[in-house]
Amino acid sequence: MHALIAIASFRRPDDLRVLLDSLLVSAAESQHTMDILVVDNDPSGSAEPTVRAFGDDVRYVLEPQPGIAEARNRSLDDFAGDAGYDAIVFVDDDEYVSASWWDVLATAAVNTTAGVVTGPVTSIFPDATPDWIRRGEFMQRAGHRDRERLTAAATNNTLLKRSDWERAGSPRFDRSFSSTGGSDARLFADLLAAGVTIEFCLAAEVFEPVPRDRMTQRWVARRAFRNGVVLARIGVTKRSALLTFAHGGFLAVTGFALALVDLVRVRGLHAQSFNRTLHGLGVMSSFFGARVHEYKRG
Incomplete structure (x- = not known):
């Protein structure tokens, strides 16, 4: 499988660098191939120096129109324009992946009829995390069984096959959700309505450090x-x-x-x-x- 790894980024250069490092390690460990695209949604181009440091291993584009849906749609433009991609994979710019992640996720996609394959996002807590956050499971996402069929997905660790996307009418992210969030939930709801299935891959794990300012x-x-x-x-x-x-x-x-x-x-x-x-x-x-x-x- 050959896929486009799409990252929408806005003013997180340090997090982005960690993610890109981890993706390149994961790519080297896999029989499958990937191209990495960073869509910088900061009009000042703040992510460019970080991306350029990786040379030809990572591509950079600027999407100056503000909004998370606009940045995600820019990656879909790139995906649609290159028929060589079997799938597009969305990951967030504040995550990082395991060394086996790409091989596991791509292999799961090849071996299933589901048009969307999504994996777990594991929260990494900083020191001095409040007890009520851990005890109340506020940052932990719901668990699922391996190969379980789901009724929702997000763009934080998710592969979408080209064939299913095109069969569903090549839907885009709804720009009316750009400032509120939820454009990803809307897109996958539309795909489900079009008959595309979503499958969970337990071993395709990514990690998300939890910022301290979210723990309130x-x-x-x-x-x-x-x-x-x-x-x-x-x-x-x-x-x-x-x-x-x-x-x-x-x-x-x-x-x-x-x-x-x-x-x-x-x-x-x-x-x-x-x-x-x-x-x-x-x-x-x-x-x-x-x-x-x-x-x-x-």
């Missing part, structure tokens, strides 16, 4: 609320606006009830009940036009 109740609450708004906007519930609002109310009430159970059990704050409550409030608020502009630039 304010940050996790804002992210959970935003995810609820996005959930309503992408139409995952497949309901009318009123039923979507009612579904949000159900999530909020049951989440709050679970939170009370956690307190009674002296479990403390836990992501499952906390996120469910905030997701519900986000879904309900979306009914009134609420948006969380997580990626808005001043």
Whole structure:
């Protein structure tokens, strides 16, 4: 398999350097081949010196139009323009991969009929991480069985086959989600609706160091609320606006009830009940036009 590794980047030169180093190691360990593309979404071109240091091993393009969807679509432009790529793989610029990652992910893609293959993202905690973050599992993502079929995916460790993308009509990332986030969730929801299947590959692991500024109740609450708004906007519930609002109310009430159970059990704050409550409030608020502009630039 020959794939395009697509990285949308915005002002993370140190993280980007670590990721690129790890990708080149992983490429050297694999029977499959890759080209690496960095799409710099900073109009000042701040990622260029980092990328140029890798010479011909990494390609650099500038996408000056602000927005995460714009940067992701620029990588799809490159993918669409080169028929030699069997797949495009999305990874985030604040992650790094294992030495076996590319061989495992590509081999899994070759051996499955699924059009999308996604792997786990493991959080790496810094020293002095608050106990409530670890105990409440706020930064750990939900686990899945190997080869489990999923109903969602993100662009943090995901391979999309060209044949399935083209068969689904070559969908793009929705620019209306550029400042709020969620354009990846929307794209994969569209692919699912078109009959493309998503499969989990347990061994294709990437790692994400958790920034200290994310380990606050304010940050996790804002992210959970935003995810609820996005959930309503992408139409995952497949309901009318009123039923979507009612579904949000159900999530909020049951989440709050679970939170009370956690307190009674002296479990403390836990992501499952906390996120469910905030997701519900986000879904309900979306009914009134609420948006969380997580990626808005001043």
